[in-house]
Amino acid sequence: MRALFANRMRTSFVFLGSLLILFVAWPLLRTVSASSLTMLWQTLLDEEVRRSIGLTFYASFVATAIAFVCGVPLAYLLARTDFPGKRVVEGIIDVPIVVPHSAAGIALLMAFGRRALLGRAFRLLGLKFISALPGIVIAMLFVSLSFLVNAARQGFEGVNPRLERVARTLGASPWRTFWGVSFPLAWRSILSGMILMWARGLSEFGAVVILAYHPMVAPVLLYERFESYGLNYARPIATLMILICLATFVTLRLVGGWRRA
Amino acid sequence: MKGGRGVEIRSLWVDLEEFRLCDINLDIADGEYFVVLGPTGAGKTVLLETIAGLHQPRRGRILLAGEDVTQAPPERRGIGFVYQDYALFPHLSVAGNIAFGLRLRGMSRGDIEERMAAISRLLGIEHLLHRTPGTLSGGEAQRVALARALVFGPRLLLLDEPLSALDPETREGVQRELGRIHRELGTTTAHVTHDFEEAVALGDRIAVLKEECVGDSKRQGRIVQVGTPEDIFRRPANEFVARFVGVRNIFRGEALSKEGGHTLVSLDGLSIAAVTELEGPVHVSVRPEEIVLSREPLRSSARNAFRGRIVGISDRGPIAYVTVCVPPDFVCMITRRSLEEMELREGMEVHIAFKASAVHVF
Numbered sequence: 001m002r003a004l005f006a007n008r009m010r011t012s013f014v015f016l017g018s019l020l021i022l023f024v025a026w027p028l029l030r031t032v033s034a035s036s037l038t039m040l041w042q043t044l045l046d047e048e049v050r051r052s053i054g055l056t057f058y059a060s061f062v063a064t065a066i067a068f069v070c071g072v073p074l075a076y077l078l079a080r081t082d083f084p085g086k087r088v089v090e091g092i093i094d095v096p097i098v099v100p101h102s103a104a105g106i107a108l109l110m111a112f113g114r115r116a117l118l119g120r121a122f123r124l125l126g127l128k129f130i131s132a133l134p135g136i137v138i139a140m141l142f143v144s145l146s147f148l149v150n151a152a153r154q155g156f157e158g159v160n161p162r163l164e165r166v167a168r169t170l171g172a173s174p175w176r177t178f179w180g181v182s183f184p185l186a187w188r189s190i191l192s193g194m195i196l197m198w199a200r201g202l203s204e205f206g207a208v209v210i211l212a213y214h215p216m217v218a219p220v221l222l223y224e225r226f227e228s229y230g231l232n233y234a235r236p237i238a239t240l241m242i243l244i245c246l247a248t249f250v251t252l253r254l255v256g257g258w259r260r261a
Numbered sequence: 262m263k264g265g266r267g268v269e270i271r272s273l274w275v276d277l278e279e280f281r282l283c284d285i286n287l288d289i290a291d292g293e294y295f296v297v298l299g300p301t302g303a304g305k306t307v308l309l310e311t312i313a314g315l316h317q318p319r320r321g322r323i324l325l326a327g328e329d330v331t332q333a334p335p336e337r338r339g340i341g342f343v344y345q346d347y348a349l350f351p352h353l354s355v356a357g358n359i360a361f362g363l364r365l366r367g368m369s370r371g372d373i374e375e376r377m378a379a380i381s382r383l384l385g386i387e388h389l390l391h392r393t394p395g396t397l398s399g400g401e402a403q404r405v406a407l408a409r410a411l412v413f414g415p416r417l418l419l420l421d422e423p424l425s426a427l428d429p430e431t432r433e434g435v436q437r438e439l440g441r442i443h444r445e446l447g448t449t450t451a452h453v454t455h456d457f458e459e460a461v462a463l464g465d466r467i468a469v470l471k472e473e474c475v476g477d478s479k480r481q482g483r484i485v486q487v488g489t490p491e492d493i494f495r496r497p498a499n500e501f502v503a504r505f506v507g508v509r510n511i512f513r514g515e516a517l518s519k520e521g522g523h524t525l526v527s528l529d530g531l532s533i534a535a536v537t538e539l540e541g542p543v544h545v546s547v548r549p550e551e552i553v554l555s556r557e558p559l560r561s562s563a564r565n566a567f568r569g570r571i572v573g574i575s576d577r578g579p580i581a582y583v584t585v586c587v588p589p590d591f592v593c594m595i596t597r598r599s600l601e602e603m604e605l606r607e608g609m610e611v612h613i614a615f616k617a618s619a620v621h622v623f
Contacts, residue, residue: 160346160348162344162346162348163348163350163351165310165313165315165335165342165344165348166342166344166348166350166409167350167361168313168314168315168334168335168336169313169314169315169335169336169338169340169341169342169410170336170361170362170365170409170410170413171336171339171362171365171366171413172336172361172365173334173336176365180361181350184352185350185351185352
């Protein structure tokens with residue numbers, strides 16, 4: 001604590017940094033404290049709100065599961081091998097972080113829309129993306145997969161390759177080595193990547209709204225209530241979302257801290 | 262036990278990005294303790310990893326007990342591997358580490374328990390089985406890694422600098438332990454090290470690996486001499502081996518009785534005093550610069566004083582090496598000035614002396 005105010009420069013840094021902290025914390029606190037418990041409870045009793053929150057959780061979970069199945073192997077490759085075009089692959093994984101999410105929504109529409117090639121192909125399988133759950137899932141997947149892939153990659157990079165080599169000499173096939181050594185050792189990173197990705201998916205608005213305004217995920221519902229009824233009706237939903245995301249975030253930090261220890 | 266077909270390596274070339282091994286030919290007899298000696302960076306680890314199947318050679322063949330395993334994946338070779346940093350699985354207990362290879366072989370719980378008990382007894386690690394690797398000392402981790410590599414009965418044991426990460430006290434114990442385990446199990450062993458005395462103490466035979474530079478950024482390793490420890494330091498094949506091994510006094514001997522804080526070690530009849538806890542057959546080394554040489558009998562506190570005849574003088578600029586036959590032959594290092602002042606000549610009778618603490622027993 002004393003180190004914070006050790007000299008004048010540090011004291012002024014403390015002041016400047018505090019402004020930013022307050023800027024984030026104050027609006028959140030205002031929103032949460034403005035809603036009474038009874039109001040929150042009533043919001044929770046609202047069928048539409050509950051369905052919407054459930055849908056958001058579920059869609060983000062499915063997106064995370066898809067990213068887990070394809071992203072963990074990709075992360076392993078990125079951590080362990082060098083290949084031509086690796087930089088390009090790394091770039092593609094990070095692109096969703098930098099493009100505007102509404103633009104991502106448009107891009108997905110171009111590929112999965114009713115008249116697009118992929119859209120038509122999936123339609124034969126009975127999957128439609130526009131104004132449907134699969135659309136929400138791919139929107140969430142697109143904007144949040146980087147978090148999982150990058151975390152998993154860091155996890156695998158932290159595993160000493162010699163452990164895998166020793167496992168091979170002890171008689172383990174490459175698959176057994178992966179499941180018996182690499183995966184368990186990278187698991188905490190992967191798990192925190194999954195939580196981060198899931199939380200990021202929950203809060204997605206821009207990409208989702210372009211592919212599927214209906215059924216409404218929580219951020220879209222919030223927006224609609226705000227547009228149609230005003231602040232007082234939107235606030236309890238906002239509060240609920242903030243509380244839920246904070247809870248996941250705290251869990252994430254605990255998982256992370258546990259990893260460091 | 263010895264003799265027969267252990268490992269045969271035929272014109273092996275390994276090409277990695279910045280390093281390659283050139284034309285490696287080695288025969289390791291069944292049951293032999295073979296040491297690959299070379300400076301850091303000469304590709305010793307790469308050689309072991311290639312034998313284990315972790316790198317695919319560009320050319321050449323590797324035969325294990327007569328069977329060509331060049332194309333076989335590591336898991337089908339039945340080779341035990343111990344890395345310098347032990348590479349214990351941090352998410353498994355010591356018991357889990359040791360049982361890892363046995364579980365993969367689909368052994369019953371009873372068999373696993375039995376084998377684990379036997380190897381733990383051999384290595385004296387029964388009390389560690391429930392611990393996690395993170396809580397082990399270097400010496401303990403080393404034993405666990407050895408147990409894990411030996412428990413499934415490998416055809417060949419590969420040891421990558423097994424002693425270099427240990428502190429000097431632990432080191433001596435583990436080195437003896439390696440010798441004992443090899444005598445008890447008779448597992449064909451290839452051990453790589455940069456330490457000559459370690460190689461002499463353990464190796465039936467030694468191969469010397471040399472690092473060379475090719476081009477700007479690429480380095481390569483090749484074998485420059487294979488022979489018994491004696492061959493290597495008495496008859497180095499070339500300048501590189503001679504320099505790497507250095508000028509040394511190394512003898513085989515037997516540590517006999519303790520006497521007033523010293524141990525008497527017999528070198529073919531010559532009895533010298535040393536400071537050591539070891540007993541039985543040992544190696545002894547005395548650095549040439551630790552030996553005092555004079556023409557008159559020495560009155561010093563040194564416990565070891567002998568008379569001998571000069572059989573060779575090698576002038577190396579500011580210093581000179583004088584070989585004195587007691588017997589055995591001791592090489593002493595003196596300055597050029599002393600060489601001139603004492604007017605030393607071959608055939609001359611001289612006195613040598615060195616302290617008991619200057620004698621390294623291993």
